[in-house]
Amino acid sequence: xxxxxxxxxxxxxxxxxxxxxxxxxxxxxxxxxxxxxxxxxxxxxxxxxxxxxxxxxxxxxxxxxxxxxxxxxxxxxxxxxxxxxxxxxxxxxxxxxxxxxxxxxxxxxxxxxxxxxxxxxxxxxxxxxxxxxxxxxxxxxxxxxxxxxxxxxxxxxxxxxxxxxxxxxxxxxxxxxxxxxxxxxxxxxxxxxxxxxxxxxxxxxxxxxxxxxxxxxxxxxxxxxxxxxxxxxxxxxxxxxxxxxxxxxxxxxxxxxxxxxxxxxxxxxxxxxx
Amino acid sequence: xxxxxxxxxxxxxxxxxxxxxxxxxxxxxxxxxxxxxxxxxxxxxxxxxxxxxxxxxxxxxxxxxxxxxxxxxxxxxxxxxxxxxxxxxxxxxxxxxxxxxxxxxxxxxxxxxxxxxxxxxxxxxxxxxxxxxxxxxxxxxxxxxxxxxxxxxxxxxxxxxxxxxxxxxxxxxxxxxxxxxxxxxxxxxxxxxxxxxxxxxxxxxxxxxxxxxxxxxxxxxxxxxxxxxxxxxxxxxxxxxxxxxxxxxxxxxxxxxxxxxxxxxxxxxxxxxxxxxxxxxxxxxxxxxxxxxxxxxxxxxxxxxxxxxxxxxxxxxxxxxxxxxxxxxxxxxxxxxxxxxxxxxxxxxxxxxxxxxxxxxxxxxxxxxxxxxxxxxxxxxxxxxxxxxxxxxxxxxxxxxxxxxxxxxxxxx
Numbered sequence: 001x002x003x004x005x006x007x008x009x010x011x012x013x014x015x016x017x018x019x020x021x022x023x024x025x026x027x028x029x030x031x032x033x034x035x036x037x038x039x040x041x042x043x044x045x046x047x048x049x050x051x052x053x054x055x056x057x058x059x060x061x062x063x064x065x066x067x068x069x070x071x072x073x074x075x076x077x078x079x080x081x082x083x084x085x086x087x088x089x090x091x092x093x094x095x096x097x098x099x100x101x102x103x104x105x106x107x108x109x110x111x112x113x114x115x116x117x118x119x120x121x122x123x124x125x126x127x128x129x130x131x132x133x134x135x136x137x138x139x140x141x142x143x144x145x146x147x148x149x150x151x152x153x154x155x156x157x158x159x160x161x162x163x164x165x166x167x168x169x170x171x172x173x174x175x176x177x178x179x180x181x182x183x184x185x186x187x188x189x190x191x192x193x194x195x196x197x198x199x200x201x202x203x204x205x206x207x208x209x210x211x212x213x214x215x216x217x218x219x220x221x222x223x224x225x226x227x228x229x230x231x232x233x234x235x236x237x238x239x240x241x242x243x244x245x246x247x248x249x250x251x252x253x254x255x256x257x258x259x260x261x262x263x264x265x266x267x268x269x270x271x272x273x274x
Numbered sequence: 275x276x277x278x279x280x281x282x283x284x285x286x287x288x289x290x291x292x293x294x295x296x297x298x299x300x301x302x303x304x305x306x307x308x309x310x311x312x313x314x315x316x317x318x319x320x321x322x323x324x325x326x327x328x329x330x331x332x333x334x335x336x337x338x339x340x341x342x343x344x345x346x347x348x349x350x351x352x353x354x355x356x357x358x359x360x361x362x363x364x365x366x367x368x369x370x371x372x373x374x375x376x377x378x379x380x381x382x383x384x385x386x387x388x389x390x391x392x393x394x395x396x397x398x399x400x401x402x403x404x405x406x407x408x409x410x411x412x413x414x415x416x417x418x419x420x421x422x423x424x425x426x427x428x429x430x431x432x433x434x435x436x437x438x439x440x441x442x443x444x445x446x447x448x449x450x451x452x453x454x455x456x457x458x459x460x461x462x463x464x465x466x467x468x469x470x471x472x473x474x475x476x477x478x479x480x481x482x483x484x485x486x487x488x489x490x491x492x493x494x495x496x497x498x499x500x501x502x503x504x505x506x507x508x509x510x511x512x513x514x515x516x517x518x519x520x521x522x523x524x525x526x527x528x529x530x531x532x533x534x535x536x537x538x539x540x541x542x543x544x545x546x547x548x549x550x551x552x553x554x555x556x557x558x559x560x561x562x563x564x565x566x567x568x569x570x571x572x573x574x575x576x577x578x579x580x581x582x583x584x585x586x587x588x589x590x591x592x593x594x595x596x597x598x599x600x601x602x603x604x605x606x607x608x609x610x611x612x613x614x615x616x617x618x619x620x621x622x623x624x625x626x627x628x629x630x631x632x633x634x635x636x637x638x639x640x641x642x643x644x645x646x647x648x649x650x651x652x653x654x655x656x657x658x659x660x661x662x663x664x665x666x667x668x669x670x671x672x673x674x675x676x677x678x679x680x681x682x683x684x685x686x687x
Binding site for chain 1: 297305306307308309310311312313314315453454459463466467470471472473474568569570571572573574576579581583584585586587
């Protein structure tokens with residue numbers, strides 16, 4: 001059994017206080033490095049229990065328009081993997097407890113050098129990884145070396161992951177299981193709450209790892225309803241929409257960008273804790 | 275007996291034609307790099323294709339359609355005037371532009387539509403660059419009465435207007451893609467997003483020998499009819515195998531189709547021709563992923579990609595919409611690294627010049643894609659002896675390119 005990570009500790013603490021996790025997603029460097037760093041720094045106080053940070057990629061095949069646009073904004077502003085890892089290091093200097101999960105696609109990791117990436121991510125204070133396009137059939141690529149280095153490797157389970165396949169998906173998963181509530185891309189149609197709860201139950205029959213639900217969760221009310229039958233929810237596209245709406249006509253951050261985003265996270269957190 | 279077994283085991287070990295392995299890898303390249311939502315479907319597809327391959331009625335259906343619908347076998351034509359003009363190798367064209375729909379793309383679409391029917395899928399999606407694959411998909415969907423949606427980059431829609439009209443006429447729903455540079459890569463991203471959303475009833479009919487396993491192997495198998503016919507036809511015409519093969523490469527489906535049946539014939543020299551665009555030294559100005567790119571992971575497979583130092587994919591450029599793709603099929607990536615196939619690049623201007631040479635000397639207007647292969651033939655033929663038998667795959671006809679070619683040459687139509 002691997003040593004507990006910040007993610008494990010966070011879920012243990014949440015369980016003790018009877019709360020569900022609010023996991024927030026933003027793309028690193030969206031809309032620019034400084035604004036993004038300020039948003040991330042403010043997330044724990046606003047009520048995020050776990051911070052998921054997207055590693056921008058030019059071709060985010062599993063993402064909807066909101067995340068695509070945020071990824072491209074970040075790249076246009078000059079975001080790189082080195083800058084993303086530096087952002088995490090900076091966050092970690094000020095916050096020793098809030099778990100950080102990096103999420104993205106395999107190519108930027110592969111080109112950075114997988115071994116080098118895992119070492120640098122661990123050193124920067126990253127706790128878990130989600131690599132969307134590396135299935136369990138390719139566990140030797142990133143998952144096993146990441147687990148070896150003491151990182152959680154968080155896998156997505158989806159409505160098409162049937163009971164026969166589920167053990168393979170769960171096998172090397174740690175930290176939490178990310179249940180994708182719909183077949184589709186991020187930010188698409190809202191999931192049906194009762195269906196999601198049934199699916200979470202189905203997964204929980206096969207694992208004790210916390211199950212967090214994401215894709216299509218947009219409001220505090222919805223987050224609360226879905227979290228009631230799970231261990232937490234991920235909100236991404238709705239937060240990113242808030243970033244986009246706060247930008248000026250040239251797509252640059254305004255003085256209200258950081259506050260707008262953090263206010264929204266605060267509303268989500270309050271709804272979930274109500 | 276023991277020696278024979280040993281010999282055949284050795285032959286297999288040294289073979290270039292046994293890949294991929296059971297996880298879909300050709301050496302380092304290939305694999306299945308897709309989101310979990312798609313993974314169960316990819317595995318189902320692999321099972322369905324294995325079962326179909328083992329079923330003689332499946333091959334019989336394909337053979338029937340190739341003969342009566344696609345118009346195969348395509349001729350192996352001796353290009354006499356080009357041969358005389360260049361003064362070297364004896365040049366043959368494999369005339370896959372004469373197939374129904376005007377390119378080699380129909381070979382693959384017939385195979386995959388039969389498979390989709392076997393799998394009970396009721397909706398087809400596809401990506402297209404030049405529109406040749408889109409037209410072939412729309413064609414087989416019309417023939418079998420299955421609804422289809424085609425993703426095509428907005429830039430490509432503009433430069434391939436005749437194919438756009440054909441697809442619409444055939445009843446396909448055309449979805450313009452405006453993300454990125456609006457070319458093939460972006461169309462493939464959108465098709466994947468559609469597939470992940472409609473995974474239960476939808477079959478993704480990929481047009482090139484790339485993507486997650488089993489697509490690269492499956493598309494290659496359906497396209498290998500090109501090389502198999504060439505082999506028989508050359509034996510009939512000249513009593514021996516060809517010495518040299520040349521084909522163009524975007525994703526690499528026509529070329530792998532020609533090359534694959536010859537990979538273990540060590541004396542056959544094989545050349546793959548990539549799109550050199552404005553030149554390999556122009557940053558982001560070409561689409562030559564092997565001669566000007568590095569290994570990475572995109573669209574379900576590991577292969578050579580056009581990308582920057584941070585792993586972000588570049589758009590690339592080629593005058594030919596069908597070659598304008600920043601990746602390449604994984605089997606080609608492996609054939610490059612093993613040295614079995616020599617990959618070269620041809621610029622936009624060289625391809626345009628070759629198109630005119632072929633048109634004037636042979637009375638055949640080739641598409642811009644095989645014009646790249648032709649340009650390399652023009653360079654190569656003169657360096658080869660007169661008894662060198664060279665086959666170039668003329669994989670598509672040029673009608674679709676008339677507007678772009680006229681524009682590039684300053685002609686008014």
